[in-house]
Amino acid sequence: MPVLPRLRTRTVVAEDPGNLILHTDPWHPVVWLRRGEGLAASGTAWEGRFRGSSRVPDAGVAWSELVAAAEIDDDVQVPGSGLVGFAAFAFDDHSRAASVLRVPRTVVGRRDGACFVTTITADGAEPSRPTLGAQAPLGVDARTRFREGAMTASAHTHAITHAVDLIREGVLTKVVIARDLDGRLAAGADRRHVLTRLADSYSDCWTYAVDGLVGASPEMLVRVLGGQVSARVLAGTTRRGRTPQEDASLEHDLRRNPKDRIEHRLAIDSAIAQLASLDDHDEPETGLTVSPEPFALALPNVWHLASDIRGALPQGRTVLDLVHALHPTAAVGGTPTGVAVETIRRLERYDRRRYAGPVGWLDWRGDGEFAVALRGAEIDDDGRVTAFAGGGIVADSNPMEEFAETELKFRPITQALGDDTERDAPPRLGPR
Numbered sequence: 001m002p003v004l005p006r007l008r009t010r011t012v013v014a015e016d017p018g019n020l021i022l023h024t025d026p027w028h029p030v031v032w033l034r035r036g037e038g039l040a041a042s043g044t045a046w047e048g049r050f051r052g053s054s055r056v057p058d059a060g061v062a063w064s065e066l067v068a069a070a071e072i073d074d075d076v077q078v079p080g081s082g083l084v085g086f087a088a089f090a091f092d093d094h095s096r097a098a099s100v101l102r103v104p105r106t107v108v109g110r111r112d113g114a115c116f117v118t119t120i121t122a123d124g125a126e127p128s129r130p131t132l133g134a135q136a137p138l139g140v141d142a143r144t145r146f147r148e149g150a151m152t153a154s155a156h157t158h159a160i161t162h163a164v165d166l167i168r169e170g171v172l173t174k175v176v177i178a179r180d181l182d183g184r185l186a187a188g189a190d191r192r193h194v195l196t197r198l199a200d201s202y203s204d205c206w207t208y209a210v211d212g213l214v215g216a217s218p219e220m221l222v223r224v225l226g227g228q229v230s231a232r233v234l235a236g237t238t239r240r241g242r243t244p245q246e247d248a249s250l251e252h253d254l255r256r257n258p259k260d261r262i263e264h265r266l267a268i269d270s271a272i273a274q275l276a277s278l279d280d281h282d283e284p285e286t287g288l289t290v291s292p293e294p295f296a297l298a299l300p301n302v303w304h305l306a307s308d309i310r311g312a313l314p315q316g317r318t319v320l321d322l323v324h325a326l327h328p329t330a331a332v333g334g335t336p337t338g339v340a341v342e343t344i345r346r347l348e349r350y351d352r353r354r355y356a357g358p359v360g361w362l363d364w365r366g367d368g369e370f371a372v373a374l375r376g377a378e379i380d381d382d383g384r385v386t387a388f389a390g391g392g393i394v395a396d397s398n399p400m401e402e403f404a405e406t407e408l409k410f411r412p413i414t415q416a417l418g419d420d421t422e423r424d425a426p427p428r429l430g431p432r
């Protein structure tokens, strides 16, 4: 690993910054937001790129060394103040996409109503006294039209039929199959428009932007705050109703549907087993509590079956240790994990890149939050946009219904990019 710089950081209390999104870079936005709170960053004090199966632990080693060498002057002392890094990790060990850990130069944050600004230097220079810069007004907006990606509608249907066959043959129990859409964001478009629409329409989700990966995820892979661990596991989906009665009946059916409950149980079991495996104490599962029954989480586009897990951070572990252990959960990989990931490699026709990987932030205190990078897209520097959405396949899955589900799951990101196509039409089946 290259020699790491000695970072110097200074955090002070700030006036209310207003809309945090206006404090990040229009072309390379870095944000983490939920219900108006979170972090918005710009500039790069240090960046590391990681690949392969050790990408998360390697980033963890770099982060520990950066923190150990850093000089941190933090007047605010809340999660996300002081030295902070943002990370996005590839889904697959074999991905061509780099996993990124980035330490910005400035961060503007709001946490439980407390507002702060941080500046970070990497050249040994004393950080200037942080001041809240002016909000940069939004620039050009643009519409992106999406078309089928490498995984066409018929390829998706065939992949699901194949996956169901494998499951019925007993090769595996569950696998998450996803598909992609392609678009192009006009040159000069201010990417903060996309984030503003995501944060406004999906304010209960975690809106993220790191290294071109943007989206609004409803799923918290893992959060560590003051030594307390929590996670929100999602699996099992249905559409929203057109009337309150229909909506209530869809919610009721989702909570009772055996197929969705199995899908959900597998995701919970994988998360619990991985978290428990990190605890070296005599009673491994001590401290982990799970919602007794999955609850129905209402989002503007879908209902999900959801469960929350809570516990204490096992001794000597960090948030990135938890990320490494948990990823990929059965909500984005499958069961058993290894066979599912192999099956995804064979049946999907593209590189997932950072879709369904961990995305989030961590700070020098050991706090951090990582969502599963869902309901989003990779936006390349040249404006190419690749959006992704998938669904869990079990023995009873129906290819048409699975396709319709991915159409609903695309909505947050395609609408945020200005494509209002109604995404719930049944697929046109054609030759593969």
Ligand SMILES: C=C(O[C@H]1C=CC=C(C(=O)O)[C@@H]1O)C(=O)O
Binding pocket: 176, 178, 219, 234, 235, 236, 237, 304, 330, 331, 332, 374, 375, 388, 389, 390, 391, 392, 409
């Ligand atoms: C894989 C995705 O969603 C996961 C999260 C929630 C519900 C899911 C499902 O019901 O299949 C998926 O496991 C996606 O949005 O691309």
